[in-house]
Amino acid sequence: MVKMYGVTRVYAGGAQALRGVDLSIDKGEFVFVVGPSGAGKSTLLAIIYRGAVPSRGQVWVAGRNIARLRWREVPLLRRRIGIVFQDFKLLPDRSVYDNVAFALEVIETSPRDIAKRVPLALDMVGLAHKAQAMPDELAGGEQQRVAIARAIVNDPFIVIADEPTGNLDPDTSMDIVNLLCDINMRGATVIMATHNQLVVDRLRRRVVQLDEGLVVRDELRGGYCGEA
Amino acid sequence: MKLRTMAMLGGQALRSLRKTPALTSVMVVMACMAAVSVFAVFAVNLTAIGRQLQSQVQIRVFIDQSVVPDGKESLGRSIRALSGVTRVSYVSKDEALGRLRLQMGESGFFLSDLERNPLPDSFDVSVARAEDARVVADGIWKLKGVSDVIYGQKWVDNLVGALRVLWGITGIVACLALVGASLIVSNTIRLSVFARRKEIEIMKLVGATDGFILFPFVIEGLIIGIAGSCAATGLVAAGYLGLVTWMESVASFIPIIRDPIHMRLAVLGTVAFGAVTGLAGSAISVRRYLRV
Numbered sequence: 224m225v226k227m228y229g230v231t232r233v234y235a236g237g238a239q240a241l242r243g244v245d246l247s248i249d250k251g252e253f254v255f256v257v258g259p260s261g262a263g264k265s266t267l268l269a270i271i272y273r274g275a276v277p278s279r280g281q282v283w284v285a286g287r288n289i290a291r292l293r294w295r296e297v298p299l300l301r302r303r304i305g306i307v308f309q310d311f312k313l314l315p316d317r318s319v320y321d322n323v324a325f326a327l328e329v330i331e332t333s334p335r336d337i338a339k340r341v342p343l344a345l346d347m348v349g350l351a352h353k354a355q356a357m358p359d360e361l362a363g364g365e366q367q368r369v370a371i372a373r374a375i376v377n378d379p380f381i382v383i384a385d386e387p388t389g390n391l392d393p394d395t396s397m398d399i400v401n402l403l404c405d406i407n408m409r410g411a412t413v414i415m416a417t418h419n420q421l422v423v424d425r426l427r428r429r430v431v432q433l434d435e436g437l438v439v440r441d442e443l444r445g446g447y448c449g450e451a
Numbered sequence: 452m453k454l455r456t457m458a459m460l461g462g463q464a465l466r467s468l469r470k471t472p473a474l475t476s477v478m479v480v481m482a483c484m485a486a487v488s489v490f491a492v493f494a495v496n497l498t499a500i501g502r503q504l505q506s507q508v509q510i511r512v513f514i515d516q517s518v519v520p521d522g523k524e525s526l527g528r529s530i531r532a533l534s535g536v537t538r539v540s541y542v543s544k545d546e547a548l549g550r551l552r553l554q555m556g557e558s559g560f561f562l563s564d565l566e567r568n569p570l571p572d573s574f575d576v577s578v579a580r581a582e583d584a585r586v587v588a589d590g591i592w593k594l595k596g597v598s599d600v601i602y603g604q605k606w607v608d609n610l611v612g613a614l615r616v617l618w619g620i621t622g623i624v625a626c627l628a629l630v631g632a633s634l635i636v637s638n639t640i641r642l643s644v645f646a647r648r649k650e651i652e653i654m655k656l657v658g659a660t661d662g663f664i665l666f667p668f669v670i671e672g673l674i675i676g677i678a679g680s681c682a683a684t685g686l687v688a689a690g691y692l693g694l695v696t697w698m699e700s701v702a703s704f705i706p707i708i709r710d711p712i713h714m715r716l717a718v719l720g721t722v723a724f725g726a727v728t729g730l731a732g733s734a735i736s737v738r739r740y741l742r743v
Contacts, residue, residue, distance in 0.1 A: 272656070295661065302658035312653055329659035331456050373657070 224250040224381065224412050225271055230280035230290075232266050232436075240266035242436040243280070248414065250380070253407045255423050256416040257447055258433035264416035267433065268383050271414065272304045273297045285380065302330055305374030305382040305411070309389035311366045313358040319345065319369050320354040326373045344376040348402060364395035368402065375406055382406055384415040393421055400426065420447035452662060460663070464670035467643045473675055476639040480679025481686070483628035484725050488687040490621040491717070496708055497617060501610050503706050508584050510576040510591065510602040518572075518596040526596045527574060533590045535583035536576055544570045571598060582611065629728055636675050636732025640668050644736060669733045676729020677722060684721045688714070 225248040232241040240263045248254055256264045269275040270282055273289055282290045289300060313322050323344055327337045345351045348368040358366055367387055374382055384403060388396035400415075400422045407413040417423060423430060423446060430445030431438060440449050512530065514523055523541070531539045542550075547570040552559050578587050585608075588600045644651070654664050695709050708714075 274656075298655075298658040298660045300658075301656060306656050312649070312656070314650055314653065325653065326657040328459070329654045329657055329663055331453055331663075377657070 224248055224252070224285065225414070226281075226283040227270075228281045228283075230270060230277045230282060232263070232270065232275060233278040239436050240275075241270070241277070241433075244433075244436070244438055246431065246438060246441070248412060250412055251407070251410060253404065253413045253426075253428045254415070255426075255428055255430045255445075256414060256433065257418070257423060257430055258439075260418075261435075262433040263436040264433055265385055266436075268385050268414060268416055271381070272301055272306055272383055298330075302377060303379055303381070305371075305377070305379035307367070307370050307374050307382065307384040307387045309386035311358075311363075311370045311390075313366055313369055313373075315358050318355050318357055319350060319361070319372075322358065322369055323373045323376050326376055330377070340376055341372075344372040347375065347405075348372040362395075363391050364398060367391065367395075367399050371399070371402060371406070375411070379411060381412045381414065384413065384417075386416055386418065388417060388419050388422065396422055397425070423447040452666070456663070457666070460666045461670055464667040464674065467647065467667060467671055468674060470643070470646055472642070473639055473671075476635050476675045477679045477682065479635040480632045480676055480725060480728060481682040483632040483728070484680040484683035484721055485687055487621070487625045487628045487724065488683055488717070488721050490617075490624045491720075492687065492691055494614070494617045494621045495713075495717075498614055499706055499708055501614050504581075504610065506581075508578060508581040508603060510578065510584060510588050510600060512574040512576055512591050512597055513599040513601075514572045514574070515596050515598040516571060522596050523572065526594060529594050530574060530576055530591055533587055535578050535580070535587050537579050538575075538577040540575045542573045542575055544568050544572050547571075547573060625724070629724075629731065632676075632679070632725075632728045633731040633735060636672050636729050637735040639675060640672055640733050640736035643668060643671055665737055668737055669730065672729040672731075672733030672736075673726055674729070676725040676727070676732070678725075680722045680725020680728070683725070684718050687721075688718065 225246070227244050227246040230241055230244040230246075231239065233239050244263075244267065246267075256267060258264055266275055270277055271284060271289075273292060277290050280290065281288050284300065285303065287300075292300060314325065317325065320341055323341045324337050327340065332340075342351060342354070345354055348371050350365060350368050350372065353361065353365065358369065361369065367390075371382075371387075382403065387403070388399050391399060396419055400419075403413050403415060404426070427444045427446070430440065430442050430447070430449075432440035432442075432449065442449065512526075514526065518526065527539055527541060530536060545568060548562065548568050551570070552562055555562070576587065576591070578584050584602050588602050591597055591600050651664055695707050698705055698707050
């Protein structure tokens with residue numbers, strides 16, 4: 224599903240965010256990416272959805288080397304990837320329904336399809352009853368659920384979550400991660416960057432640990448710190 | 452892009468225009484387009500007047516007193532054979548005196564006291580183009596039996612030069628207007644991009660194409676450009692029609708352009724220029740601030 228060979232990412236100032244990363248993630252896996260701030264977690268995720276381009280190396284997603292993807296093909300890649308961020312990235316002047324529908328409108332989905340798929344996505348995240356609410360009327364966990372509904376409404380084969388629990392309390396964080404597990408159970412590959420030791424230790428999924436741009440640990444059913 | 456999507460994005464552009472200081476941009480575009488239109492109207496009309504005046508340019512050839520009648524006929528034929536000459540008419544010294552009397556009217560009383568007619572016989576020579584007058588005059592000078600050649604050399608040269616300068620200024624004003632108005636439109640679009648930056652970021656992340664993201668901003672620039680140029684056209688047209696009416700009453704001999712085909716072309720040209728300005732403004736902003 225995702226394969227990286229010797230991926231290096233050097234920023235304009237010369238700082239190396241990733242240094243020769245080799246990584247292989249299979250279809251249907253749930254992978255935690257952990258490591259201290261500045262370790263390169265967000266860059267690693269960004270490279271998968273072409274938010275960043277590797278300076279060296281190859282990145283294969285669903286059988287295509289996306290490091291060589293033409294710029295006009297990038298939107299087509301992103302339509303197959305759902306992305307969730309720590310700060311939710313919701314449009315404050317649109318309702319919950321419209322925020323989710325927005326992801327379909329911009330890829331020119333027919334109104335009939337939008338009317339069919341948005342309620343399903345909201346139902347999946349347990350927010351069908353709040354479809355007409357505005358984002359500022361929702362709690363943090365609910366806002367993140369809306370962001371997840373927007374990420375999955377187009378049936379992506381990969382869901383990328385960059386610190387999705389960073390702004391949430393422990394209980395709500397666990398709910399969000401459980402929701403991502405449900406999405407994973409339905410077949411989507413989930414790659415989640417996190418600092419949340421509790422959820423990593425409790426779920427015991429594959430853990431890829433980065434430090435200063437290097438993969439220092441890749442452990443199946445691992446814990447946050449490795450020795451656990 | 453589907454028609455439904457284009458309509459949706461067009462609606463977005465209109466909503467966005469209400470949130471940005473678009474009216475200021477429309478006013479600036481209007482001022483720039485009005486300046487260009489005024490200069491263009493001046494230049495077009497002066498060119499038309501110039502053409503009419505140029506068509507009336509005549510060369511007067513004075514015949515040496517010593518030339519016999521056969522020699523005069525021969526000289527006339529030689530002048531007619533010159534390239535660029537359209538008409539040659541002989542004016543006898545008596546005819547010339549008669550014309551002078553007519554021109555001077557009452558102030559020509561002294562002409563009756565003349566003992567003999569001092570005016571020479573001459574030819575009035577018409578040329579196809581005013582610019583040819585100098586060459587034809589030089590050619591006539593070389594002919595035998597010519598005592599003097601006069602034509603409105605200075606004012607013809609001045610007129611041609613003045614028209615060139617006027618068209619040059621019009622071109623410069625048009626370029627300045629294009630650049631100035633485009634930058635103002637660009638600034639408005641930049642504000643619009645800034646106001647919608649979060650929406651644009653999400654659009655990119657969920658897979659919107661560049662065309663989808665750019666379309667509303669292009670439409671926005673186009674609307675500002677067309678609105679500004681339409682307003683300018685309205686203002687200039689109203690002023691011009693007033694001027695035409697006034698000129699007809701006070702100086703109807705001046706050939707001001709008033710035919711509907713020219714007027715429609717001028718309106719279309721100004722609106723098209725405004726649209727180009729709007730598109731140029733959008734392109735500047737989209738390239739510099741959107742980076743999609």
